[in-house]
Amino acid sequence: MIPDQITLGSTDIVIKPLGVGAWAWGDRFFWGYGRDYSPEDARAAFQASLEAGIQLVDTAEVYGMGKSERLTGQFIRQSGKSVVLATKFYPYPWRFNRSQLVTALRGSLRRLGLEHVDLYQIHWPLPPASLETWGNALADAVQRGLTRAVGVSNFNRQQMLHIETVLLKRGVTLASNQVLYNLLNRSVETNGLLELCRQHKITLIAYSPLAQGLLTGKYTVVNPPSGIRGRKFSTDLLNRLPPLIRLLGEIGHAHGDKTPAQVALNWVMCKGAVPIPGAKNLRQAQENAGALGWSLTPDEIAALDRITSDLHPEKGETP
Numbered sequence: 001m002i003p004d005q006i007t008l009g010s011t012d013i014v015i016k017p018l019g020v021g022a023w024a025w026g027d028r029f030f031w032g033y034g035r036d037y038s039p040e041d042a043r044a045a046f047q048a049s050l051e052a053g054i055q056l057v058d059t060a061e062v063y064g065m066g067k068s069e070r071l072t073g074q075f076i077r078q079s080g081k082s083v084v085l086a087t088k089f090y091p092y093p094w095r096f097n098r099s100q101l102v103t104a105l106r107g108s109l110r111r112l113g114l115e116h117v118d119l120y121q122i123h124w125p126l127p128p129a130s131l132e133t134w135g136n137a138l139a140d141a142v143q144r145g146l147t148r149a150v151g152v153s154n155f156n157r158q159q160m161l162h163i164e165t166v167l168l169k170r171g172v173t174l175a176s177n178q179v180l181y182n183l184l185n186r187s188v189e190t191n192g193l194l195e196l197c198r199q200h201k202i203t204l205i206a207y208s209p210l211a212q213g214l215l216t217g218k219y220t221v222v223n224p225p226s227g228i229r230g231r232k233f234s235t236d237l238l239n240r241l242p243p244l245i246r247l248l249g250e251i252g253h254a255h256g257d258k259t260p261a262q263v264a265l266n267w268v269m270c271k272g273a274v275p276i277p278g279a280k281n282l283r284q285a286q287e288n289a290g291a292l293g294w295s296l297t298p299d300e301i302a303a304l305d306r307i308t309s310d311l312h313p314e315k316g317e318t319p
Contacts (some may be wrong), residue, residue: 203273
């Protein structure tokens, strides 16, 4: 059974096992913010998520070139409610000094209008700065009271263990690793990252848990995703989706007409990860929240595992 609440890593931060990703809030290039949906739509998605009891909101300084953080901060102030706010530091190649992470975090806090965040993450393990540099910088941020907890994103097993060791030397635990994980991309299972996170009490946060919309059932070969997403996925992958979508629908029907998207999100939670699906409007946020409060059976999980065991994207595709 999926627990009603979980603890983020070894911290005292308690959240629902489902969050909301704020990449689309302010991102015009990839998601069409300002064209396909409005700031009011994004605010409605935020409010609906909070009303469903979802606390974790994940953003980043690079989302919409800071726009996502500014909008998220506005939404928090307008709601008058507290959230568990996560954002990310991007290790640009000109950022090589550990003090630059704290400077970047202060910039995020100004855009958010907050004194601290709950979770601060390194977005990618990129050179030239070493993991020691950024690990110590994360510890600096905790000790200065700018963040309650720290995490990483897109780190493999070795990189995650490396930065965990650096943090532990400073008396700080690694709370999370945010990675790509969904029914169409189960590499964290096969490469051992998911199990390693369990062993080390590091929460695995799953981004793109709906494979950028492919698992909602609304996209086909004749109706592919629009814009850059439509050019990203092959016809072959779209052709292989219908059996999975049918199974998601059948399972959802057995649980009171849950949608394919809700079943796909529930599967991620059953695996012990925290999915953070995006929501561009009220309807999407409400649908995402419908993944809470119930659990797939072991047989249903096994059936989804089997049907996706050989349904992998082609090289270069990352749904």
